[in-house]
Amino acid sequence: MEFPSKKKNYAQKYRKEWESHDEFKSWLKPLPGDDTKAFCTYCKAELLAKLVDLRRHAETKKHKQKMQVISGNQILQFKPDSEKISNLKSRKAEGMLALYITEHSSVSCIEHLTDLVKLAFPDSKATDDLKMHRTKCTEVIKNVLAPHFTEELIKDIGQQKYSLIIDESTDISTSKQLGIVIRYFSRKLKKVVSSFLALEQLETSDAVGIVKALLSCLQKYGLNKNKMIGLGTDNASVMTGINNGVYKILKNDIPNLILIRCTCHSLQLAVSHASEHTLPRNIEFLIRETYNWFAHSTKRKNEYHEIYETINCGEAPLKILQVCDTRWLSIEPAVQRILAQWKELTLHFGLMRDRCYTADLLYSIYKDESSYLYLLFLKSVLNDVQIALKSFESESANPLKLLNVLITLLRSVCNRILLPNAAITDKDFLNIDIDRHLNPVPYMGYLFESEQGKTSLTADTILVIKRRCIEFNVKLAKEIQQRLPTNYNVLESMSKLDPEIILRQGKDNSISELAKELGYTASDIDKILNQWHNICFVQWKNTNDVIKFWVEADDYRNAAGINDFAELVDLAISSLSLPQSNAGIERIFSVMNIVKNKLRNKMAGPLLNAIIFIRNRLKVTDAKCYNYELPSDVIAAIGKNTKYTFKNQPQATTFASTSTSSAVVSASVNYDDVMEDITFDNLEF
Structure with missing residues (x-):
């Protein structure tokens, strides 16, 4: 008996036209090497090349979930x-x-x-x-x-000399960052600019780690380290140490590098150290606790507002300001606000004294007229310091007159306590022996002298107050002298590039000292001296503004299309590129704390750098x-x-x-x- 042979199963092969069907076209692909199977690109699954299997797969829960995810994120x-x-x-x-x-x-x-x-x-x-x-x-x-x-910045810098301003900071994620700002003369913008360069994460916070990060940044941006002429830092020992500081390490490779310590930091430290052992401690307590009293209580603010408006016919009081440790001389505006509202604050704390011990303590200080005299003296001294500070912080300040600003500040401090003929010239204040020329009858300022007679304090008490104020002045003058830039001779030479001086006839050759400091060769110095004496014979238009004058000199061409003062202009714009303070990098750190905050604390370095840049x-x-x-x-x-x-x-x-x-x-x-x-x-x- 013969049995019929078993019918052979038909093997369906993959058909290309299925990919054009609406239900398959977004995910169906052939499986390479096997024409009897298909492949789902969404589920990463192999399927039999049969319509019934393909449609059954399209109805599965897994496939629909994949479809939903990808349909919401189209390519x-x-x-x-x-x-x-x-x-x-x-x-x-x-x-x-x-x-x-x-x-x-x-x-x-x-x-x-x-x-x-x-x-x-x-x-x-x-x-x-x-x-x-x-x-x-x-x-x-x-x-x-x-x-x-970044490319625009590198093109703008070109091959000219530049300076760097560096400082350290810690972001919200406790990562140690080295902030780098480059200062250079922009021919495109026709001014000296301080531009952010990078935030480099530090492996170690010592001088070697900082130098390593700094040189890595310069290499990344293709900047020649030998073109760096100035380094602006704060007064931290890791930066300015004479043995293993950042400047000392860089100086070995860059012999003509000039260190510019931040004058703003120096003035802040001078005032802080001068007040430590001279003025009463309750003065600082008064300023800080007055702010703290109102800072966290709406009820206290409203009660004080009612008192102030009652006394001043409905006028609202100004906010009491905070003394911030990280802001330069923030005590000066805080003192001004307290003095402007002294009577109202005294009355307010007098009414609050029974409620709180702090209010009682503050009232006793406000009631003491000696506290008022101390604050008047502080206001007159700090006002002069604040004027100088604004000159250094301002990006539009004349960098050639920074030494004059420092000498003016030192003179105003010394004139209160020194004999009238103690210093013959302004430069004598830089090195004068303060203790040997003290005035037996010092002048404490008009505010202090006019108000002391209106108080009920005894003569002995006023003498004690004067003695402590004199000690503060002496200490402040010595601190400023000690913290003056060690290379202030460079600042003095820079001042000779001012149009008022450079356009005079019969000048000496002292400009060669500045050129030598900046690393110019002997042949270039000869050209600079020749141009230095000849520049006064050209009629210039912009003689009242330093930057505009040197921009005009940079654009100058003779009949042959050659700039006769090219080397002198290069010296001038290089000198203008020297940093005057660390204000630029401090502003960058403020932006960093705004961009990378508590809500965005996981932001990575590349994005943070890109946004700030x-x-x-x-x-x-x-x-x-x-x-x-x-x-x-x-x-x-x-x-x-x-x-x-x-x-x-x-x-x-x-x-x-x-x-x-x-x-x-x-x-x-x-x-x-x-x-x-x-x-x-x-x-x-």
Whole structure:
């Protein structure tokens, strides 16, 4: 008996036309090497190439979840350089949105801002292809905008000499950061600018670790360390130590490096040390606790407001200011506010004395007229110091007259306590022996002298107050003398570059000392001296402003198109680039604490650097996020995913011109299961 042969099963093969079906086209792909199977790109699963199996898989819970995740995060398609004008407008709009986020808010705000713009301007062609959310915005800031601004900075510096201002700080995540600000003469902006360079995380906080981070930063930006002529630091021993300080280590490789200690820090320390053992301790207690009394209590503020408005016919009182340890001489405005409201504060604490021991203690100090005299004396002294301090903090101050400001301050302090003929010239105050020339009848200032007779204090009490004030003045004068820049001869030589001096005839050759300090060769010094004596024979227009004068001299050309004063101009703008204080780096640290705060404490270094850098460059160039013109290559780079590093990509260490591929590429969101199939090649910026 013969049995019928078993029917052979039909093997369905994969059909290419299935990929065009609506239910399969977004996820179905053939499986390489096996034409009887298909592959789901969402679930990463192999399927039999049968319609019934494919449809059954499409109905599974896992597949639907994957569909839901990916459908909410569509792949962004970027077109090549031949894209339409409307697409270019969209890229430009994305760049402007990224600039706005960088300058004003956190990156998370872009999630709603993009959708808001598209809904608010539905008729605008720029919003047709607008696709900017948090991930893309972050990468645009780091890898497109920041390299562009960095390249502009490096071009602006060129091959000229520059100075660095450095300081240490700790951010909210307790990471030790070295802040670096570069100071140079910008021919493009026609002024001396202090521009943020980088925040470098320190491996160690000693001098070796700081120098290592500093030199690494200069190498990364392609800056020649031998072009560095000045180093601005605070008075910390790690920076200025004579044996193993940062300056000492750098000086070994850069012989002509000039150290400029921050004068603002020096004045702050001078006042602080002068008041430690001279003025009564209850004066500082009065200033600090008066602020603390109102700082955390709305009830106390309202009660004081009622008293003040009753006495002053409805006028509101000014806020009592805090004495901050990290702000230079913040005690001076705090003293002024307390003196302006002395009677009202005395009455307020007199009414509150039964409620609190602190109020009773403060009332006893306010009631003591000697406290009032001490504050009047402090106000008159600190006012002179504050005027000098503002000259050093101001970016528009004349850097050639900084020595004059210091001498003026020292003279005003010494004139209160020294004999009238103790110093013949202003420079004598720099080295005069204070103790040997004390005036037996010192003048404590008009405020003090006019108010002491109105008090009920005895003559002996007033003598004690005067004696302590004299001790404060003597100590302050000695501290200022001790903390004057050791190389003030450089500052003195710089003052000769002022138009008032340089345009005189019959000048000496002392300018050669400054050129020698800055490392100019003998042949260059000969040219500088020749130009130094000949510059007065040209009629100049801008003789009242130092910067404008040297900008005009830099633009000067003779009939042959040659600048006859090129070497002298180079000496002048190099000298103007020397730092005068650490105010620039302190402002950068303030921005750092605003950008990386408690809510954004996990922000990584590259993004933090990029945000601070862009903000600072916009400020330096006096530009805004809405009027800054992005170049066409930067706008084109916004639509190229070769500029994006969503996952495990190294950060760039050099900043070259932006270049992108013309091929059609796509960038996706950073979900692990979606990103496994996406790679980004040729990452450079």
